[in-house]
Amino acid sequence: MTKATKLLTALPQPQRSRLMDLAHEVSFAEDTRIFEAGGNADRFWVIRSGAVSLTQQVTAHQRVTVASLGAGDLLGWSWLFPPYQWDFGAEAFSPVRAYEFEAGAVLVLCEEDPVLGMSLIRVVAEILAHRLELTRGRLTEAYALHRRTR
Template identity: 55%
Template sequence: MARAKDLFDAMPPDRRRRLRDIAREVSLPRATRLFEEGRRADRFWIIRSGQVVLDQRVPGRQAAVVETLGRDELLGWSWLFPPYLWHLGAQTVGPVDAVEFDAAAVRDLCESDPVLGRAMYRYVAETVADRLHGTRVRLLDLYGPQGSGLDP
């Protein structure tokens, strides 16, 4: 699966500074619960090092891990689409360094700067499409008669 480009690289060069101005570097310890399915999505992150698992609740069982994210990947997109609620949960696997963004500030920036807003929506859409493709391949491996036919 192709890895999406870094968020800052996806922005027009003259807009990167505006986004960097509202970003903050964070260090998160191992086993930090970042968000829960169904709760308010008020932040998002670009992972710089470490890994974060995305999980989904399964009634009567432990949450099922659906994806693992790592370096330069976007963590969270529910903040961009009403009603701004997380669709999954997330937890750090080990220590994680990331760039954190306040969702409301980024949405305001996207509204006030259509060029930056278009770049942000495109970046998120490409990320979602890439992950959807990866999910399809994993489902074919699990349930397809011959698997996906793609080498791991």
């Protein structure tokens, strides 16, 4: 399995600096719901410290954790794709500090700086590919375990 790509360290320095000009430092207390599936995806975060659980609602009263994110990880990618709604929910698993980016401002910057735009899209694609690979591995393990217990 490949190492997880970290958004800020993967961007070339000039593009990273331009992106960071748009960053706002935020924090979330433990157990804070950061966003809900189906909500308006108008921002994203890069986690500085702490842990965030990505969750999927499976019943009216039950959520399952589908991924855990930590320092350096990208939180939120739905702002890039119509209909611009969160695919999962997110909850602070511990106190979290993060850089927050408003999607509209980042998209304008990407239009003004196509090198930044292409770099950002490539890095987000690498992150998504890595997360898909991890999910595929978990599903394969769960299927194998299920087959053994039948």
